Structure formats: C-alpha cells, structure tokens
Amino acid sequence: MQAMSPSARVNATPENSSLDHREAARFRFCSGRCQGERPPEGGVELAPGRWRCSVCWMEIARKRS
Numbered sequence: 001m002q003a004m005s006p007s008a009r010v011n012a013t014p015e016n017s018s019l020d021h022r023e024a025a026r027f028r029f030c031s032g033r034c035q036g037e038r039p040p041e042g043g044v045e046l047a048p049g050r051w052r053c054s055v056c057w058m059e060i061a062r063k064r065s
Contacts, residue, residue, distance in 0.1 A: 027040070030051065031051060038055075044057045
C-alpha cells in the first residue's frame with residue numbers, strides 16, 4: 001500500500017472537494033448557439049440536461065416575436 005504524502009492528504013479532504021463542486025456549480029453548459037459555460041442567472045431550463053443561457057434564449061425570443 002502506498003503512503004500518501006502530506007500535501008496529497010490535504011487535497012483529498014472532503015472540504016476541498018465540496019469547494020470544487022461549488023466552483024463548478026457557478027456555471028452551466030449552454031446547449032444553445034454559444035455552447036459555452038455560462039452563469040445560471042437569466043438562463044432557462046428547457047428539459048433535464050438542456051439549458052440555454054440568457055443570450056441564446058433572447059435570440060430565440062426575438063425570432064418568435
């Protein structure tokens with residue numbers, strides 16, 4: 001069995017993994033035209049796993065009106 005170095009033990013703590021999760025939760029993948037990681041504010045959930053950012057959603061809304 002390999003011994004973990006002290007720095008590896010620090011990085012493997014649950015506090016750090018939850019911090020990484022919170023960092024990742026700040027952005028969502030847009031399934032619209034931009035196909036980028038965007039902040040969730042102003043976006044629209046179209047279906048489970050299908051989300052559009054506010055910019056892509058406004059493009060759709062402008063085309064329909």
